[in-house]
Amino acid sequence: GSSYQHILTEKKGAKQNVALITLNRPKALNALCDALVTELGDAVEKFDRDESIGAVVITGSEKAFAAGADIKEMQNTTFSSNIRLRLLEHWSKISQCKKPIIAAVNGFALGGGCELAMMCDIIYAGDKANFGQPEILIGVVPGAGGTQRIARSCGKSKAMEMCLTGNRITAAEAEKMGLVSKVFPAGELLSEAIKLGEKIASQSPLIAQLAKECVNVAFETSLQEGLRFEKKMFYAAFATEDQKEGMKAFVEKRAPNFKNN
Numbered sequence: 001g002s003s004y005q006h007i008l009t010e011k012k013g014a015k016q017n018v019a020l021i022t023l024n025r026p027k028a029l030n031a032l033c034d035a036l037v038t039e040l041g042d043a044v045e046k047f048d049r050d051e052s053i054g055a056v057v058i059t060g061s062e063k064a065f066a067a068g069a070d071i072k073e074m075q076n077t078t079f080s081s082n083i084r085l086r087l088l089e090h091w092s093k094i095s096q097c098k099k100p101i102i103a104a105v106n107g108f109a110l111g112g113g114c115e116l117a118m119m120c121d122i123i124y125a126g127d128k129a130n131f132g133q134p135e136i137l138i139g140v141v142p143g144a145g146g147t148q149r150i151a152r153s154c155g156k157s158k159a160m161e162m163c164l165t166g167n168r169i170t171a172a173e174a175e176k177m178g179l180v181s182k183v184f185p186a187g188e189l190l191s192e193a194i195k196l197g198e199k200i201a202s203q204s205p206l207i208a209q210l211a212k213e214c215v216n217v218a219f220e221t222s223l224q225e226g227l228r229f230e231k232k233m234f235y236a237a238f239a240t241e242d243q244k245e246g247m248k249a250f251v252e253k254r255a256p257n258f259k260n261n
């Protein structure tokens with residue numbers, strides 16, 4: 001982890017099977033400069049391949065999860081250079097991770113920060129967190145999924161209101177509209193997120209990967225196709241040893257011993 005400049009990485013949990021990535025650019029409220037996102041993508045990719053890891057937690061500081069893409073870095077780019085240099089295209093690495101990712105959000109999650117949280121699979125928030133897509137206030141539109149992911153997970157009216165006004169919403173509002181799954185006192189957020197990561201990491205990683213893929217299909221296809229995909233994955237689970245072990249353990253009234261196989 002020490003080779004990174006803008007993030008910290010560690011392994012957490014009693015079994016050291018939860019990866020924790022902390023965005024660490026405090027002077028810029030964790031603004032997501034190109035170098036930070038490159039490091040984040042690299043760390044996520046490494047943990048995704050690390051067999052000792054069952055879940056990843058991404059967090060920031062008490063003040064800011066991330067205050068967006070780095071405005072100072074973007075302000076003088078142009079349409080043609082954005083296309084040529086594929087501005088911020090590597091952000092998608094985070095959503096390509098096969099393992100479950102939890103965003104633990106304290107403080108500001110704005111613009112690209114809100115979008116980064118939404119690229120994760122589960123968002124837990126501290127009670128003082130706030131979310132927003134303020135791009136419109138600086139003359140652009142969201143570019144890392146804000147218009148699409150808010151619309152799909154919270155509906156049109158909320159998506160329109162956030163993207164057209166740039167107004168921030170509180171953690172409580174975000175929970176009410178389904179953007180966030182749970183809210184905790186700020187000081188307890190990280191340990192709760194790691195606890196959730198440990199719970200997920202105690203399942204079969206193989207099956208967790210299938211479950212994540214199934215839920216994600218719900219965002220990408222019709223209900224008929226999604227149901228068909230889910231059924232195929234359900235059937236496929238029976239080709240694993242972990243299915244045999246999981247069901248055997250239930251019948252024998254003991255805890256399962258999953259092998260990731």
Ligand code: CO8
Nearest residue numbers: 027028029031067068069070071072088111112134143144
């Ligand atoms: N980029 C660069 N620097 C930032 C950013 C940012 N997004 N946010 C804060 N900073 C810097 C400030 O410039 C300041 O630096 P300095 O001390 O050198 O002046 C430092 O962080 C502290 O910030 P403030 O003094 O402003 O702190 P406040 O507590 O007064 O305010 C706010 C905090 C409300 C968060 C305020 O900083 C703010 O409004 N920030 C900008 C929020 C924003 O507009 N975010 C959206 C950016 S656009 C975007 O994210 C598009 C994503 C597209 C991704 C496309 C992928 C393909």
